[in-house]
């Protein structure tokens with residue numbers, strides 16, 4: 460009998476519980492995008508395991524999730540540290556047979572050091588906070604997916620992985636490496652039931668990147684800054700992460716999705732509210 464039948468498409472039992480009973484590890488789940496993802500995954504029935512450096516933030520998100528009837532635990536770790544990640548693996552795989560979903564979310568563009576002023580030490584810091592831990596944490600949990608029932612890995616990087624970041628090419632290079640790591644891993648482990656995708660974030664309001672303060676007087680320019688015409692929020696990122704984590708995206712792997720209000724697509728074009736047309740050489744907007 461032919462192996463290729465429509466029954467290979469996984470059935471979705473409950474569209475309101477897309478991650479029912481799935482074990483999801485989320486790094487940096489204490490605030491910002493990671494917090495948004497942790498909360499939405501828990502709402503969809505996931506057992507959320509948060510790897511977070513800040514204990515106060517970790518307890519606050521766990522309390523919020525459990526108060527709403529969800530399941531979450533926090534692990535106070537620095538994901539840059541190999542020993543911490545080994546401990547994290549022990550604590551999670553000591554309780555669950557496998558991890559079903561891994562979201563590598565930790566990352567930071569700070570401190571912003573211009574390339575001319577940078578040094579091997581500053582490059583190493585960018586490497587540690589944006590790339591090294593993605594290897595460490597993935598290496599810790601991928602075998603449980605391969606030996607178990609497969610899984611979904613989601614790497615949160617940046618739209619700057621996919622277009623230039625003139626401000627700091629080292630940060631841009633690290634994010635591009637996360638994006639390509641996702642593509643390579645996906646093609647190697649699809650046969651084991653493991654999907655890997657990336658999200659290229661832009662313009663999302665979080666404690667790390669405040670797009671509002673100092674820009675209140677030019678609020679009308681949002682339609683120029685982003686084709687979608689508004690600021691993004693952690694919930695915007697979390698919804699795409701939910702799609703990638705769940706069987707909704709069962710046939711999607713190796714992709715990097717810009718979740719950016721259209722800034723990647725818009726390229727160098729800006730809508731000028733004054734001229735009421737798109738311009739690529741704005742004198743003013």
Ligand SMILES: NC(=O)c1ccc[n+]([C@@H]2O[C@H](COP(=O)([O-])OP(=O)(O)OC[C@H]3O[C@@H](n4cnc5c(N)ncnc54)[C@H](O)[C@@H]3O)[C@@H](O)[C@H]2O)c1
Pocket residue numbers: 486487488489490491492493510511512513516536537538539564565566567568615616617618660661662663664665666667668
């Ligand atoms: N917000 C944006 O517009 C934007 C744009 C481009 C890329 N990104 C990327 O999105 C991801 C999330 O960004 P965010 O804006 O939500 O960040 P954020 O700084 O607001 O939140 C990061 C979370 O990770 C935790 N954390 C930091 N270092 C850690 C470590 N070593 N170990 C464990 N936990 C750690 C923090 O305590 C915090 O809870 C990052 O990879 C970032 O580079 C965000």
